[in-house]
Amino acid sequence: MTDRAPRAVFPPSSRIRTTGDFERAYNSGLRAGDAHLLIFASVNGTQRTRVGLSVSRKHGGAVQRNRKKRLLREAFRHCAGRLPAGLDLVLVPRQRPDSCLRDFCNSLPALARRLARRIPAQDDAPGTG
Numbered sequence: 001m002t003d004r005a006p007r008a009v010f011p012p013s014s015r016i017r018t019t020g021d022f023e024r025a026y027n028s029g030l031r032a033g034d035a036h037l038l039i040f041a042s043v044n045g046t047q048r049t050r051v052g053l054s055v056s057r058k059h060g061g062a063v064q065r066n067r068k069k070r071l072l073r074e075a076f077r078h079c080a081g082r083l084p085a086g087l088d089l090v091l092v093p094r095q096r097p098d099s100c101l102r103d104f105c106n107s108l109p110a111l112a113r114r115l116a117r118r119i120p121a122q123d124d125a126p127g128t129g
Helices: 019-026 063-082 103-117
Strands: 030-033 036-044 050-053 086-092
Touching: 019 036, 019 050, 019 086, 030 103, 036 103, 050 063, 063 086, 063 103, 086 103
Parallel strands: 050 086
Antiparallel strands: 030 036, 036 086
């Protein structure tokens, strides 16, 4: 009798947590951005999209930075079903005081799809092992 919508969660398996994973995304050469968001991406070899956040002190004090991080996490929760699988995404917000959840929800899937189109096909990639 209870028809619940699927929970939009942010489990540890959906997070980038190691320095190596962040560096791999930064150094992969795959990046896309717009007025609100810059995304660095790398292939993670799984069927899951993972996300990491990078909000520098240029965005203000801890309160402002934590607010941006909350907005980015919420945007990921809302858009997770519309993101391409198998990518690690590092989200870097632009320094805009007027960015809101709607801006990030519009930017994130569009930029992630743009990045996914630029990834070479698996058959063309050299074997890793």
